Amino acid sequence: MTRRTVRIAMNGVTGRMGCRQHLVRSLLAIRAQGGLDLGDGTVLWPEPVLVGRREHALRELARRHGLEHVSTDLDAVLADPAVDVYFDAQVTVAREEALAKAIAAGKHVYTEKPTALSTKAALGLARQAREAGVKSGVVQDKLFLPGLLKLRRLVEGGFFGRILSVRGEFGYWVFEGDWQSAQRPSWNYRAQDGGGMVLDMFPHWEYLLHGLFGRVETVQAHVATHLPRRWDEQGRAYEATADDAAYGIFGLAGGIVAQINSSWATRVHRDELVEFQVDGTEGSAVAGLRGCRIQHRATTPKPLWDPDVPAAGSFREQWQEVPGNGVFDNGFKAQWELFLRHVALDEPYHWDLLAGARGVQLAELGLRAAAEGRRLDVPELTL
Incomplete structure (x- = not known):
């Protein structure tokens, strides 16, 4: 060699x-x-x-x-x-x-x-x-995570039939920094330093949605700064000027609707720090960083709404784990x-600076959509 x-x-x-x-x-x-x-x-x-x-x-x-x-x-x-x-x-x-x-x-x-x-x-x-x-x-990077690679396999294999919707939940509680040190640097919460949930995470959602399901064509968003006061690495209090949560609705090519909640002010009650549920005419899947579970049309139970009777079993247990069938590298x-x-x-190689510009565009339009309170089209970028 x-x-x-x-x-x-x-x-x-x-x-x-x-x-x-x-x-x-x-x-x-x-x-x-x-x-x-x-x-x-x-x-x-x-x-x-x-x-x-x-x-x-x-x-x-x-x-x-x-x-x-x-x-x-x-x-x-x-x-x-x-x-x-x-x-x-x-x-x-x-x-x-x-x-x-x-x-x-x-x-x-x-x-x-x-x-x-x-x-x-x-x-x-x-x-x-x-x-x-x-x-x-x-x-x-998220396109290369084991859970999302398993999800890609399902999409490319036609498991879902016609994909109807995607629902994502991302985030965790980032300590304010006063009585417990924060897990993220303080600049993340100052808009003047380039911080903010939308600028941080909407570029991720753009490439993930684009790469797995189709181009993002429209965006609606609501953003918030839930915790306006935080403490930096030296223990000094500062005003959090950047958004720490964003609630987005994205219209994708082919009529797919995606909803993704992103928050640094939420406590985790799910299996992984990020999870995406994909629903289609033939089946559904829930994918996280590493795991992916499915429920096919043929094995979907028949839930009945009855608030006076306890659920007969665990809904989670009705789903099947997708095998890795290989070793996933970092x-x-x-x-x-x-x-x-x-x-x-x-x-x-497909993930170049033009792909990066699409992520910036979605973040910029997401912030504008939130400020104006309306849905915005996402023009296709070209050089």
């Missing part, structure tokens, strides 16, 4: 998501398995270059994982011809400028969401990448491998 090194500038990996999912569970996991086998006698070896503002944190992270390359000078890293790919997991407000710099420097780019704060800016990045001839990828790692093969071999 011949080893081929791909050097990846990773910006924002001192944060929880960038470190755990992208560095440790993706690129370092690829190295731990001996690299990425390209199938032509070549193994692709990812070489991270850790980039950020806090040199001490970067050096400690590098030391912990046996890495060599650390820099607080993004411009110098992007000017280095040995760097092939730029990855961004920074706070949202810093992402657009950094991506534009990387593309201008001729680097392939792979990035977290949202790619920008406006549809215009997100489309501008996609056009810039196309004109520069660089490859781009946007993290769309979803972030699986998409990283596809993107690296796209860079190295020019294999087809």
